[in-house]
Amino acid sequence: MSNADEELAKDLGPLAALTIGVGTMIGAGIFVLPGEAAAEAGPAVALSFIAGGVISMFTAMSASELGTAMPKAGGSYYYVNHALGPLFGSIAGMGNWMGLAFASAFYTIGFGDYLATFVPLPSFEIAALVVTQSQVGALLAGGTFVAVNYVGAKETGRLQNAIVLMLVAILTVFSILGFLQADLSTLQPFFPDETGGAAGILPGTALVFVSFLGFAKITTVAEEIKNPGRNLPLAVIGSVAIVTTMYAIIMVMLMGVVNWDLLGPANTDTPVLDVAEIAFGAFGFGAVGVAILTFAGLLATASSANASILASSRINFAMGRDKLMSPWLNDIHDRFATPYRSIAVTGGFILAFILIGDIKVLAKAGSVLHLIVYGLLNVALIVMRQADTPEYEPEFTVPLYPIVPILGAVTSFGLIAFMKPIEIGLAVGFVVFGFIWYVLYARTRTAKQGILSEYVLSRRDRMPDPAVSAAQTVKPDGGEYTVMVPLANPEHETDLITLASAIAKARGGTVEAVHIETVPDQTSLQYGAEHLEEIDAGSQELLDQAREDAETFGVEIETSTIVSHESFEEIFDAARDHRADLVVMGWGEDSHGSPGRAESTLDDVTQDPPCDFLVLRDRxxxxxxxxxxxxxxxxxxxxxxxxxxxxxxxxxxxxxxxxxxxxxxxxxxxxxxxxxxxxxxxxxxxxxxxxxxxxxxxxxxxxxxxxxxxxxxxxxxxxxxxxxxxxxxxxxxxxxxxxxxxxxxxxxxxxx
Known part of the structure; x- marks a missing residue:
C-alpha cells in the first residue's frame, strides 16, 4: 500500500534542462573520440559530426512535440510505450535504461582516468578482480553522482549548470587560441584515400553518434521541467544545435593545428592535450594549458556521467509506474521528492559495471540501442498524429510533418548498418531480452494497451488481418482492476470507500482514493500544491480515513491529492491518468449539470466517460x-x-x-x-x-x-x-x- 502518487517536483529551469543535454553530449565527442574519429574519416570528421547532428535534429523535433504533449518522467520510453504499447515500451525502456547505465559507467571511468593524473589513488585486488586507480576514482565519482541525484533534481540542475558553463568557457578559449595557430592547408586533401574518401563520413558518424545521446535525456526529466511547453523544445533542439556547432568548429581547429593522421590512436592517446600544448604554448604557458584542458576533461566526463545517472534512474522509475517493472520502484522520497529507490538500483548497476572495467564495446552497443529507440520514437509521433486522440494536444508541433519523423526513423535505423557486428549483436540481445521480459513478466501485470493497438483493434473490419492478429497477440492481459473514488465530503467517505472496496475485493483489484482540491483560476497550481495544508487542512485526514476503511476489507489502497482549477471535470482526467476501470463517486448538489448521467452537460456533448461510473446518492x-x-x-x-x-x-x-x-x-x-x-x-x-x-x-x-x-x-x-x-x-x-x-x-x- 502506498500514498505516494504525487507528481515529481518541477525543479528544473530552462538553463538546467539545456545543460543536461549539452553536458552529456559535450564530453565524449571532444575528450574521448577525436583521435579515433580522425582515423575513421580524416579531415571530413567535422562532416561526420554534422551528419550526426542532423540525424539527431530530426528526432529532437519529434521528441519535443511528444514531450510538450506528454511531459512525463521516462521521456522517449514513455512516448514509445504510450503510442506503440508495452511490448515496444519494454524494449525501449530496457534498452534506454541499460544503455544509459553503461554510458554512465563509461563516463565515470573516463573521469577516473583524468582524476588519477591529478590525485594519487590506490589500487587493490578483491579475490581475482584487480581494481585499478582509474576504477577507484570512478567508484568515488559514481557514488558521489548517485548521492547527488538521490538528494534531488534541483541540486542536480545547479551542479550541471556550473559544470557546463565552466566547460563551455574553457573550450571557447581553447578554440580561439587554437585557430590562431591553425593552418587550414593541413585539411587537404579533405577526403583522403586512406579513409575511403567521402565514404568514410557515415562510418565516422556511426562512431561519434554516442556523442549525441544527451538531447533525449532532457525528455526523461520532462515531468520536472518548469513550463515544459516552452522550455522543453528550447532545451532539446537548442542542445543539439549548440553541441553540433561546437563539435564541427573544434574538429576543424584540432586538425588545423595538428595534421589529422598524427591525431589518430596510433600516434597519441590524448589528441586534445597535444593540441592544447601547442595552442597555449605559443603564448608561453603550454603546461598550464594542458592542465586546464585536463581539468576540462574532468568536468566533461563528470557532466556526462551526472546527466546519464539522472536520466537512467527516471526511466527505471517510469517503467515501475507503468508496471513494466516492480511497483516497489515507484515510491517518491517524502523529503527529496525523487524516485529514490530507482536511483539506488540504477546506481548499484553503474558501480557494478565500473568494477567490470572494459565496457567500451557495451557503451557503443548502448548507442545502437538509442538509435533503435530514436527510430521507434519517430514512429510513435506518427501514430499519435494519425490516431488523433483527444488528449494529444502538443504545445510544439513538428514542422513539415510527416517528412521530419519519417526522415528521423529512416536515418536512425539506417545508421545502425555502419556499426560493428559485435555492437549490433549486443544491442539485438537487449531487444530480445526486452521482448522476453514483456512476455514473461510485464504482460500479466500491465493493463496499458498502447494507442497503436487500440487504433488497430477498434477498426478490425478496415485493417489487414495480419495487423489485427499481431495487435491481439501482443495485447496485455494483466493489470489489476482499479476502482477510483473521488472524495469530497467526509460524511459520505465511509460509504463510498466501502462500496468501492467491496467491488475491488470481488475482482481482485485495488482502490485509489483521490481528493481533488480546487483552487481559484487566479491561484497557480504550484502555489496550491505547496500550501495545501493551509487551503484544506482536512485533506490528509480524509485520505487517512479512507485508507483505514479500505484496509478492513483487506483491499490495497493508494491515496493522492490533486490540485486543480476544475472540480468535476478533473475526475475525468484523473480517471484517464490512473487508468481506472471504475469510478465510484457521490451525487453532487447540482446533479453535475445533466440529470441522470455521470458527466456534465458539456462533457455529454464532447466526450464519452473514460471508464465505467457508479454515482451514489447516499442515504x-x-x-x-x-x-x-x-x-x-x-x-x-x-x-x-x-x-x-x-x-x-x-x-x-x-x-x-x-x-x-x-x-x-x-x-x-x-x-x-x-x-x-x-x-x-x-x-x-x-x-x-x-x-x-x-x-x-x-x-x-x-x-x-x-x-x-x-x-x-x-x-x-x-x-x-x-x-x-x-x-x-x-x-x-x-x-x-x-x-x-x-x-x-x-x-x-x-x-x-
Whole structure:
C-alpha cells in the first residue's frame, strides 16, 4: 500500500534542462573520440559530426512535440510505450535504461582516468578482480553522482549548470587560441584515400553518434521541467544545435593545428592535450594549458556521467509506474521528492559495471540501442498524429510533418548498418531480452494497451488481418482492476470507500482514493500544491480515513491529492491518468449539470466517460435488499454486474423490475433478461404502468436501488427532464446510478 502518487517536483529551469543535454553530449565527442574519429574519416570528421547532428535534429523535433504533449518522467520510453504499447515500451525502456547505465559507467571511468593524473589513488585486488586507480576514482565519482541525484533534481540542475558553463568557457578559449595557430592547408586533401574518401563520413558518424545521446535525456526529466511547453523544445533542439556547432568548429581547429593522421590512436592517446600544448604554448604557458584542458576533461566526463545517472534512474522509475517493472520502484522520497529507490538500483548497476572495467564495446552497443529507440520514437509521433486522440494536444508541433519523423526513423535505423557486428549483436540481445521480459513478466501485470493497438483493434473490419492478429497477440492481459473514488465530503467517505472496496475485493483489484482540491483560476497550481495544508487542512485526514476503511476489507489502497482549477471535470482526467476501470463517486448538489448521467452537460456533448461510473446518492449504505430496474442496454448490464457483486458480498436480496406496455411481454422480458445476467434466482417483477411510480412503489421495501443511467439523449432530457432524476429525489433509500463506458456518435449523444 502506498500514498505516494504525487507528481515529481518541477525543479528544473530552462538553463538546467539545456545543460543536461549539452553536458552529456559535450564530453565524449571532444575528450574521448577525436583521435579515433580522425582515423575513421580524416579531415571530413567535422562532416561526420554534422551528419550526426542532423540525424539527431530530426528526432529532437519529434521528441519535443511528444514531450510538450506528454511531459512525463521516462521521456522517449514513455512516448514509445504510450503510442506503440508495452511490448515496444519494454524494449525501449530496457534498452534506454541499460544503455544509459553503461554510458554512465563509461563516463565515470573516463573521469577516473583524468582524476588519477591529478590525485594519487590506490589500487587493490578483491579475490581475482584487480581494481585499478582509474576504477577507484570512478567508484568515488559514481557514488558521489548517485548521492547527488538521490538528494534531488534541483541540486542536480545547479551542479550541471556550473559544470557546463565552466566547460563551455574553457573550450571557447581553447578554440580561439587554437585557430590562431591553425593552418587550414593541413585539411587537404579533405577526403583522403586512406579513409575511403567521402565514404568514410557515415562510418565516422556511426562512431561519434554516442556523442549525441544527451538531447533525449532532457525528455526523461520532462515531468520536472518548469513550463515544459516552452522550455522543453528550447532545451532539446537548442542542445543539439549548440553541441553540433561546437563539435564541427573544434574538429576543424584540432586538425588545423595538428595534421589529422598524427591525431589518430596510433600516434597519441590524448589528441586534445597535444593540441592544447601547442595552442597555449605559443603564448608561453603550454603546461598550464594542458592542465586546464585536463581539468576540462574532468568536468566533461563528470557532466556526462551526472546527466546519464539522472536520466537512467527516471526511466527505471517510469517503467515501475507503468508496471513494466516492480511497483516497489515507484515510491517518491517524502523529503527529496525523487524516485529514490530507482536511483539506488540504477546506481548499484553503474558501480557494478565500473568494477567490470572494459565496457567500451557495451557503451557503443548502448548507442545502437538509442538509435533503435530514436527510430521507434519517430514512429510513435506518427501514430499519435494519425490516431488523433483527444488528449494529444502538443504545445510544439513538428514542422513539415510527416517528412521530419519519417526522415528521423529512416536515418536512425539506417545508421545502425555502419556499426560493428559485435555492437549490433549486443544491442539485438537487449531487444530480445526486452521482448522476453514483456512476455514473461510485464504482460500479466500491465493493463496499458498502447494507442497503436487500440487504433488497430477498434477498426478490425478496415485493417489487414495480419495487423489485427499481431495487435491481439501482443495485447496485455494483466493489470489489476482499479476502482477510483473521488472524495469530497467526509460524511459520505465511509460509504463510498466501502462500496468501492467491496467491488475491488470481488475482482481482485485495488482502490485509489483521490481528493481533488480546487483552487481559484487566479491561484497557480504550484502555489496550491505547496500550501495545501493551509487551503484544506482536512485533506490528509480524509485520505487517512479512507485508507483505514479500505484496509478492513483487506483491499490495497493508494491515496493522492490533486490540485486543480476544475472540480468535476478533473475526475475525468484523473480517471484517464490512473487508468481506472471504475469510478465510484457521490451525487453532487447540482446533479453535475445533466440529470441522470455521470458527466456534465458539456462533457455529454464532447466526450464519452473514460471508464465505467457508479454515482451514489447516499442515504446510508446498506445493500440488504437491492432493487434493480432494467429496460436493457449497456448501463443495465453494469447495474447487473454490481448487483451480483453486492449479492455475493452481503448476501443481499435482489429484486429485478421491468416496466413494459404489456403485462405478458414485461414478464417474459424480465425473466429472459435475468437469466441472461445470472440473476434468475432473484425476485422477478414484470409490470405495466408509469415507470417512475412502479420504481418508487417497488423501492419502499428496499435498502438500495441500482439504476442504469438513462439512454435518452441530451436534448430530450434537457427539454422533458428525466425519470432517473425524479427517482433519485423521490425514493427514501440510497440510489446507485450505473453508466457503462462506450463509444457513441454525436447523434447518439444528442438524441439517444
Amino acid at each position: 446510508g449504505f446498506y445493500p440488504g435488499h437491492i432493487l434493480l430496474p432494467t429496460a436493457g442496454g449497456p448501463d443495465s448490464e453494469l447495474s447487473a454486474e454490481i448487483a451480483k457483486l453486492l449479492w455475493a458480498e452481503y448476501d443481499s436480496d435482489v429484486t429485478v423490475l421491468h416496466v413494459g406496455d404489456d403485462q405478458s411481454e414485461a414478464e417474459t422480458f424480465v425473466r429472459s433478461w435475468a437469466e441472461g445476467h445470472d440473476l434468475a434466482d432473484a425476485e422477478l417483477i414484470g409490470t405495466t404502468g408509469d415507470v417512475e411510480t412502479a420504481i418508487e412503489d417497488a423501492a419502499r421495501g428496499c435498502s438500495m436501488v441500482i439504476l442504469g443511467a438513462t439512454e435518452r439523449g441530451l436534448l430530450e432530457r434537457l427539454v422533458s427532464g428525466s425519470v432517473v432524476m425524479d427517482v433519485v429525489d423521490d425514493v427514501a433509500c440510497s440510489v446507485l446510478l450505473a453508466e457503462k463506458a462506450r463509444d457513441r456518435s454525436l447523434w447518439e449523444r444528442l438524441f439517444g
